[in-house]
Amino acid sequence: MPFQIDDQTKKDLDIFGTYKSGKSIFDLFNLSTCKGGQDKLYRFLAEPMTDLEKIKERKEAVLFFQHHVTSRLIIDKDALDYAVYYLKDRGSSIRRASKVWSAERKIMNTLNPTESYYVVKNGVSSMIVILKSLYEFSLNLVNEEKANHCPILLKKDNDKVLEIFALSEFQSALGLKSLKAYDIDVYDSIFRHSQSRNIQFLINLIYEYDAFQAIANAADKYNLCYPxxxxxxxxxxxxxxxxxxxxxxxxxxxxxxxxxxxxxxxxxxxxxxxxxxxxxxxxxxxxxxxxxxxxxxxxxxxxxxxxxxxxxxxxxxxxxxxxxxxxxxxxxxxxxxxxxxxxxxxxxxxxxxxxxxxxxxxxxxxxxxxxxxxxxxxxxxxxxxxxxxxxxxxxxxxxxxxxxxxxxxxxxxxxxxxxxxxxxxxxxxxxxxxxxxxxxxxxxxxxxxxxxxxxxxx
Structure with missing residues (x-):
């Protein structure tokens, strides 16, 4: 059964809109880093739950981020914003890659710069930055799990993350020191085609972590307790x-x-x-x-x-x-x-x-x-x-x-x-x-x- 609440009650309590104070409860918690995290936070707050286990799982996930500040997920907002833009930009999509073709494309772009090549190059680069940061956080969660500190909700997601990062395409991306022309085309094909569903899962998970971290920051800022x-x-x-x-x-x-x-x-x-x-x-x-x-x-x-x-x-x-x-x-x-x-x-x-x-x-x-x-x-x-x-x-x-x-x-x-x-x-x-x-x-x-x-x- 969904939690029963009407618009009058949300208005009375200033959950989203403002009545007289010029503030809302959502504003208090909106300490998110990115737009996707903000949207995720909104959905969390818009849908109170009546399932005890789900309430407990979310509470423990937020509490984990509050108590583990030094091992939090580091979100590069600029890299994430560009990566999301790049993933949605199908006009610059590359479906094939060869070393000769990639070299020729790089030369042509040097002589006559195009926006599409810029989007692909910087999009792939931004995605790799984001993936490396998420992978590092994922390994930290494994260590927390060994110490029995990892909440159930985070463990469930992290098991899926580790499966994805174990794939050869992602392992090679994590090992890259620099991007060559051929690498750009190869990983563009991986990120936006062959592994697009896994990429979307990881991006969505970053948004969720960002929302958890925002709630944890608000708990610190306003001296809130966990019921x-x-x-x-x-x-x-x-x-x-x-x-x-x-x-x-x-x-x-x-x-x-x-x-x-x-x-x-x-x-x-x-x-x-x-x-x-x-x-x-x-x-x-x-x-x-x-x-x-x-x-x-x-x-x-x-x-x-x-x-x-x-x-x-x-x-x-x-x-x-x-x-x-x-x-x-x-x-x-x-x-x-x-x-x-x-x-x-x-x-x-x-x-x-x-x-x-x-x-x-x-x-x-x-x-x-x-x-x-x-x-x-x-x-x-x-x-x-x-x-x-x-x-x-x-x-x-x-x-x-x-x-x-x-x-x-x-x-x-x-x-x-x-x-x-x-x-x-x-x-x-x-x-x-x-x-x-x-x-x-x-x-x-x-x-x-x-x-x-x-x-x-x-």
Whole structure:
């Protein structure tokens, strides 16, 4: 079963496109060397997995590159780019080679230089540079395998690489010290015809290694950890030191729920950190199922089959939907998804913010109570309607956390730290008073020009 995720969730979490921050999760990891590696990285991130073994294999491959910096694959970007261009350029293809013919062609090109000969000569030369680098890395993997350090995924590919390099055509190419005219024609025929399928396999593998190395570089750069993904039956979601990678000097939080308590209800005033926390949680769950490292100190979670978030939903002017109606349709969409797949992580930020307080209270109470009865999925819901949380507090299946607010010199201060329980903080009027909004409106009266009554005598 493919990992279930929709465009709204990818948008909420800024996986590829950007919403407000001007960044994307893909951008964070895109430290690849070449375009092919970038495309491979995109595909890795675009397709989270639900197969535990495949998740583990990718994670271990990336971890290997992070821990073996000195023995990584050295990618000559210029040589690789030219080699790829050369392989696609069929207009300069050579299908026959003889020493006499090659010598004549070289002389003719010296007298009258042609682009096609230049493409072949430099393409063959670039390919040999790339092959030698890959072969050296392949031998390093053999040594790592002997020391039991080589991940399964890399070993599988490396076995095929060694088979290819054992072929006489590749052995002779690896032994070349310089390229003669005849060699150029011979290896052009090999690279683009007789061994073209093996060449494409090796190029694709270089792209894959480049993507792994990019992910490993990001793990170092942003201090990411490698999650432990457990079987579905483990029914747990635990994070220590969770943070959002877009936030500079982010405050980290710990979270743990599962078992009989599979719904997390978060309260706190506006700007306390609820939305950022929910995005960080969603991003981490997404990355874990793509086999990527996550923004946390540690993470353990049971395998889920999909992720659905509602964080940045807006009204749909084209369809004539109000914000509230769009929220209702989103809840309906989630309900339909749960019918088909009851192993999801569902995240709602400020449920029913688009309607009046009474309807928001009633709606939140009804929907959260219904979600709490579904024990096979995880739910994380935030609200600033404290009364709804208090009415739900008797439900043993719901865990309550809130964002802490401290008073410093008579003023509330955001700590962005989660604590147990339900928030009782109400800062709306404090912010209105702090910004002198009412006073500014009243000042309009003192600056408004007085109307003059002009009497006219007829």
């Amino acid at each position: 432990e993904v457990l079987p579905k039956s483990a029914n747990c979601l635990e994070l220590e030191g969770l943070f959002h990678p877009f936030v500079e000097d982010a405050v980290a939080n710990d979270i743990s729920f599962g078992g009989e308590s599979n719904l997390l209800f978060i309260t706190g005033p506006n700007m306390a950190g609820k939305s950022t926390f929910l995005k960080a949680l969603g991003v981490s769950a997404y990355l874990a199922h793509a086999g990527f490292p996550v923004p946390a100190k540690s993470m353990r979670l049971s395998l889920i089959s999909g992720l659905c978030t509602t964080i940045n939903i807006s009204d749909d002017l084209h369809s004539g939907y109000s914000h509230f109606y769009a929220e209702v349709l989103r809840v309906k969409y989630v309900a339909n998804q749960l019918k088909e797949n009851n192993n999801l992580l569902v995240i709602f930020d400020e449920l029913f913010r688009g309607t009046n307080v009474k309807d928001a209270y009633d709606g939140t109470l009804a929907i959260v109570s219904a979600f709490a009865r579904i024990k096979s999925s995880f739910f994380v819901i935030s609200t600033h309607i404290i009364e709804a949380a208090e009415s739900l507090s008797a439900n043993d299946n719901i865990s309550f956390r809130s964002f802490e607010i401290r008073e410093v010199d008579g003023h509330p201060t955001y700590t962005y730290k989660l604590k147990d329980g339900i928030s009782t903080d109400r800062l709306g009027m404090y912010i209105i008073r702090k910004e002198r909004v009412v006073e500014m409106i009243n000042e309009v009266l003192t600056t408004e020009p007085k109307s003059e009554n002009i009497e006219t005598n007829n």
